[in-house]
Amino acid sequence: MAGQGKTFKIITYGCQMNQRDSEMMADLLQAAGYEPVADEADADVIVLDTCCVREKAENKVYGKLGQIERLKSANPDLVIAVAGCMIQQPGVAAKIRQQAPYVDLLLGTHNLAELPKLVEEIRVLHQPRVAVREEEGAIVEDLPRRRARGAQAFVTITYGCNNFCTYCIVPYVRGRERSRRPEDILKEIKDLVDQGVIEVTLLGQNVNSYGRDLEEKISFAGLLTRVNAIEGLKRIRYVTSHPRDFTPRLVETISRLDKVCEHVHLPVQAGSNRILELMHRGYTREHYLELVASLRRHIPGISLTTDLIVGFPGETEEDFRETLDLVARVQFDNAFTFMYSPRKGTVAATLPGQLPLEVKKERLKRLMELQNQISLAKNEALVGQEVEVLVEGPSKTDPSRLSGRTRTNKLVIFPGDQNLTGKLVNVRLTRAQTWLLKGEISCD
Ligand code: SF4
Incomplete structure (x- = not known):
């Protein structure tokens, strides 16, 4: 060779x-x-x-x-x-x-x-x-695979994106949205399960629009239902969800599928309708808040994480306060917060009202302070509970301990034998920090 x-x-x-x-x-x-x-x-x-x-x-x-x-x-x-x-x-x-x-x-x-x-x-x-090919070609399905790298695996379900959010370069560099055929996805997951995988994360820039370009009539909810039926698979995750395309049927579907984890990463980006429109996100803050309420009604204990951009061109102090207000209302478990950075070739880079770095920094600081308080309070509320954790291996910060994730995607650090890597264990949560929880394996 x-x-x-x-x-x-x-x-x-x-x-x-x-x-x-x-x-x-x-x-x-x-x-x-x-x-x-x-x-x-x-x-x-x-x-x-x-x-x-x-x-x-x-x-x-x-x-x-x-x-x-x-x-x-x-x-x-x-x-x-x-x-x-x-x-x-x-x-x-x-x-x-x-x-x-x-x-x-x-x-x-x-x-x-x-x-x-x-x-x-x-x-x-x-x-x-x-x-460097300009145009995306057909999806190649017959590539050699040596995929199972432990108990978790990523499985791509769509490539590219059709949304053209005005700040984002992705549709230009990854091309238009293309969905993989369900039979190819299911075969890949079954092969992974045969190799010992128990948790898959379905990947797409917008998983909620899965299937729209396929001849076969299938939605993301339909795909999840079929993945859920795979024997031996224990957990299903998915990123990224677009709030505009998160349908009531999808909420209902994930609420009844036992393997779909109780965590949604739902990027909101901003709390002001004016900025959301400038971003071309396709939903309002009211729609977003209703979706969050619906998810919480249907899936008790669900954790919600998000992405937020501060300092988008033209963002006023009032717009920014609406973002703070939305964050306080939703009470996200965690948020990835970013200062807007113009990307050449995007619409937003040409918009008037580009903000000085100092303003963006100051807003980011205020947003992070608020979110950190919320993240800590959310984690503190879990102390005392027993949760199922998939062990990922030694903790990066303390290799003498194990780290793993709950179904709600919370990071948990606890003492235990390295042989537990790749296994599901029950852990009693004993201490909370902003970014993680500590615990002990439950003996019951
Ligand atoms: S932010 Fe997400 S949905 Fe919007 S264009 Fe970029 S990849 Fe697509």
Whole structure:
């Protein structure tokens, strides 16, 4: 095989979609004979799987390339690839070629499956390659898979997005929305379950619009019902849900499917109708609050998390206070809060009323303070309860303890044997912090 005796390291930036893409590229390289290594200094091929949603993520990639240059100087046969969303943006490939001429391969989001073939060409011909297709092609279903990496797995159900929120670069770099056929998704999940997976996370930029482009009449609710019937599977998660497309039928469906976890990540982005309209989000704060009430009515104990952007162009203090008000009303379990950062090529980057950094920083601070108080109070209310936790392995902050997640996606740290990794255990919650809970395995 082409990669026999060679090694690779993939460094992933950004969201779960990227994590899944990186898994796919790793599977392809392994099928070609390459072996993964933990340290990039030991790799014959280094792939940076990039994100361009925020400027910070892009800057990290340029910083990393600076470090990797030293490895290339020491080992001229090292193949360096930069892949994913950044490369799909106009002008970025040329910029990397200029700033980092030692990069061998630039690979767009629609070309990822070509990675092993192109790496091989580079190794033989000693010529750099650029592969960036503008148009998304048909979904490739017959790629080699070595997927089960423990008890949890990501499964992509849709690619791309049709929504064009005015601040977002994703539809430009990942293309229009394409749904995978249900039979391909179900087969993949059954294979994963046969390999020991008990929890799947269904991935899409907007899972709620799953199936709209398929000939077969199937909705996300219909897909969940079929996934729920897979024997041996214990938990189903899904990201990301768009509030506009979260139908009453979907609320009712997830409330009665036993394997669907009681957690919804429901990005609201802003609490002001004026800003929501400028963002082109397609719902109002009233719609959002009604949806939250409906979810809580149908699914007692459900946890809700969200994404929030502060400092969108034209956001006034009054608009921002509406965001604070919505956060206080909803009482999210957790929120990912961001300062608006203009992305070239998006509508919002051209809007008047771009706010100074200081204003954005100050608003972010106030928002985080409020959310942190709420997150802590929500966690404190759980102390004393016994919850089911899927053990993920040693805790990153305290490797002598285990960490895992409840069905409501709360992080729990507790003492226990490493052999429990991948198992479901009952844990009594004993202490709450803002971001996590501590507990002890229940002996009952
Ligand atoms: S729904 Fe909006 S924010 Fe989400 S990926 Fe699509 S365009 Fe971006």
